[in-house]
Amino acid sequence: MAFLSLELAGTSTRIEYAWVGKADAAAPTLVFLHEGLGSVAMWRDFPARLCDAAGVRGLVYSRPGYGQSTPRPADEHWQPDFMHKQARHVLPAVLRALEVKRPWLFGHSDGGTIALLYAAAFPQALRGAIVLAPHIFVEEISVTSIRQAREAYRTTDLRQKLARYHADPDSAFWGWNDAWLSPVFRDWSIAQEIRAITCPLLAIQGVDDEYGTLEQVRGIARAVPQTRLLELPHCGHSPHKDQPDAVIAAATLFVAAGGQSVSSGGSGTA
Numbered sequence: 001m002a003f004l005s006l007e008l009a010g011t012s013t014r015i016e017y018a019w020v021g022k023a024d025a026a027a028p029t030l031v032f033l034h035e036g037l038g039s040v041a042m043w044r045d046f047p048a049r050l051c052d053a054a055g056v057r058g059l060v061y062s063r064p065g066y067g068q069s070t071p072r073p074a075d076e077h078w079q080p081d082f083m084h085k086q087a088r089h090v091l092p093a094v095l096r097a098l099e100v101k102r103p104w105l106f107g108h109s110d111g112g113t114i115a116l117l118y119a120a121a122f123p124q125a126l127r128g129a130i131v132l133a134p135h136i137f138v139e140e141i142s143v144t145s146i147r148q149a150r151e152a153y154r155t156t157d158l159r160q161k162l163a164r165y166h167a168d169p170d171s172a173f174w175g176w177n178d179a180w181l182s183p184v185f186r187d188w189s190i191a192q193e194i195r196a197i198t199c200p201l202l203a204i205q206g207v208d209d210e211y212g213t214l215e216q217v218r219g220i221a222r223a224v225p226q227t228r229l230l231e232l233p234h235c236g237h238s239p240h241k242d243q244p245d246a247v248i249a250a251a252t253l254f255v256a257a258g259g260q261s262v263s264s265g266g267s268g269t270a
Contacts, residue, residue, distance in 0.1 A: 001040065001068070006093050008064065015094060016040050016068040017061035021051025028127065029103040030255070032060045033111030036176040039067030041165045046240050054252045056104070061094055071171035078179040080188045083110060087117035104255055105129040108240065109211065110176070113190065116220070120196040128200035128259035130251050132239050133209055136219050137189040145211050146180045194223050200259020201227045202250065206235030206242060228254065
């Protein structure tokens, strides 16, 4: 684990990060963007496994408010554009500071949305993106599951579990939960914005995802014609945990082929 100090919006911010995979600065880099409650530690060994299989270098970092990065101030409430800010300001700053040029992006859930937003804003700045269970609009199934998470955080040991991965679990949980459950977030959508994406794109989602329907990735495919879809049966919101071998196989082939193809891994594609 290492730390990077960045000036973000006039504030000194500590970013936790780690390198995995191929120890070669000249190798293509795969940047991992975690979910709405994720961190460097919560990826566990998946980034290393994928990077070893693909023969690339990997960069894993915790966004501000998560992991061991600078916590979110208790009185700071994230606005509906909080993922846009990550894609347009924080991620570019991290890449510049660590001298990462034209990476592949690998994002899960909110991290997948951030990858899409970065690809739309900076179409020439990346090789391609792999997104797992991304969100491009708000669905009732998402809101219901996030409400259930709020109740679990208040009434079960979920806070204690998250404290294993975050220096300040309240920072991580309430930043994400309050933003998603805010009434003004219900109309949030990037379905039109992602039409600007020109890089290769692999979108993966579990058929049994409890945080979104398959319309999320199918909507991406309609807006971004070069998208390859991988829909995994018997898989929930975290394909890299539920079916890691299938995700690694598809992502490795996608990267090796420059984003031009993907193995179905025995599951449906469109």
